[in-house]
Amino acid sequence: MRVARIQSVEKSIEKDGLDLSLLDPLILKYSGKKGNLIPLLQGAQELYGYIPGEVFEKISKDAAIPLSDLFGVATFYAQFRLHPVGKFIIKVCHGTACHVQNALEISESLEEALKIKDGETTADRFFTLESVACLGCCSLAPVMMIGDQTYGKLTGNEAVKIVKNIRLEHSKG
């Protein structure tokens, strides 16, 4: 239970832009099936990038699942987010192999360069910084993952350079 993760669901900033009808096919698919709670939440997160409060309410109403059950499950698993995230999620691996090979330096350099703390998102919604338990690429430690691209054998400076390049590339076009 990640105590630190339990936060109140903030009222969505983009409330007006939230298209709740996207959920309908998902709810139709899983409604009434046993063991549907996690796939429903996973599907919702895939649609919106996180699970906004309104989405909880809609699933609860349409799929007839108590709100407390939904929220209980969503706060239990590390996968579910209750806040909007950046365009790119930087996952810095803090598995054992990365830890003994100075993963801390990677996280700290990125925190400094992006001016955010672990778990936060940059003001321009470009990057979210996250430390994760293990990406399973221990032979390349220390490792980080952005999108589905993995970067290995990093130093703090290299990690910052990679992130800066991504920003440069995507702000051009």
Next chain:
Amino acid sequence: MIPTVTVGLGSCGIAAGAKKTFEKIRAFREAENLDFKLSKTSCVGMCYREPLVEITDDTGTYLYGEVDADRAVEVIEKHINQHEPIRDYIVYTDLFDAPENDFLKSQVKIVLRNCGYMDPESIDDYEKRNGYLAIKKIIEEKTRPEEVIDTILKSGLRGRGGGGFPTGMKWKFAHNNQSAEKYVICNADEGDPGAFMDRSVLEGDPHSVLEGMIIAAYAIGATGGVIYCRAEYPLAIKRLNMAIRQAHEKGYLGNHLFGLEGFNFDIYIKEGAGAFVCGEETALIASIEGERGMPRKRPPFPAVSGLWKKPTNINNVETLANIPWIIMNGAEAYAKYGTEKSKGTKVFALAGKVRHSGLVEVPMGMTIREVIFKLGGGIKNDKKFKAVQMGGPSGGCIPEFLADTTIDYDSVNATGAIMGSGGMVVMDETTCMVDVAKFFLDFTRKESCGKCTFCRMGTKRMLEILDRITHGQGQEGDIEKLEELAYQIKDNSLCGLGQTAPNPVLTTIRYFRDEYEAHIKHKKCPAKVCRPLLTYQVDPEKCTGCMVCLKNCPVHAITGERKQPHVIHQDICTKCGVCYSKCKFDAILLS
């Protein structure tokens, strides 16, 4: 014959750039109109040499290492076009001495028999390598389920997820419980940081896991199968989905399998949502049922009342991948490997400060030293070997002086560590053991589900003590307090997570007590890891006066003129380490 070029496209290969290599070779083949077959495979375990490219031609098979996109063109040009293998880049071959010949030859590959030797996305490739023959043999020879279970019992196979419970016994319990509905679950929630063997098997040989599950289903009479795979392994999930679809097309999943009336079995994948505790059987079941993944009291065991309250058999990926081999080759052939009580082979994920990190499969009974030095090539940068961590957050650190311990369940348990799923993280003299203990406790504290007090509160209290020790505020009696808490948590926690969570602390206290004492009594970190216990100083010989550290110091503790050696003022310094990481001239000294 047309030469074959095979690129290793496992997660680690892709991370090392294998996809670019693959694309480059494909583009080069088209541009130059070359005649060779290009195929892909998965990880052969030699992660430290990725990206790997294998070329088979009339003369034999050659494995090239570290083939990035540039080198790929060179290799293809020379080897395929000019028929001149580039000896310098070849890491493994049968034909002559290559640097990694020993690495592969001293292994016994049963679980990893197909990983890196076939296209994991092709069921035909798997069948060419005797795939699905084990289950066909069972059906054709009309082997009774009891006989199948007997074979597994005789083979001595024990659960490879960490527990080490005899697999045959598990099957027997589930078999003996009468129910029209039974389940087989494959536990692929590999959450132990530092272990990646299950990922490799799923990515490299998904069909062997499916076949293992089908055989288990036949033996216990199961109708439904679930693979609980962690969502962090997207490639494994993709290949499993492919494999399940292919098995359906061939009639290996579905109804009346292999022509046997009434043998109905199907498998679906359940993606985990990121909780370490879900590796525990009962928590895993709760998670599949869509609840918070919290363990419950046993008994009743899952074999009696598991998924949807039906008899359920849960096996780990590696255990299941063993099954088809055992059926094909017989229990005796399997039991030939290993020690008296631990039979067969075990896959280890070597990582950390070891030269050759990757996957190795060795017969039980090999010593830890052999694995690290013979297969692992020793310690990186010629540092001193200090300890090896086995079993992840549930395991412990085995010190150098016990490195001749043989690898089997009981000997490893005797050291205070556990076999676990097979992560082996090697540590050298620059690793602080108190910091390692803190690292694991921080992990278990975060991952504790919170159901029982001892695990929820106990791990937090232990972490606080470790935190204080690593911050130079350790007190006399802290070690004893840690020990007392540890035994309380071990004895009173509900599930395996809590019962084993103190192991990393207990083993480090047992073998590295002096390091704890150095932190507490002398406020020193011998491995120079715990920052608050270090002093940062400028080496006037090396300092060029570039002013980088001065500008970056967040508390302005550094003074000095341009091109003059700088000085760090100890009374202001907060020991954040920024100057150390920013200095390009190694001029910041730690003591």
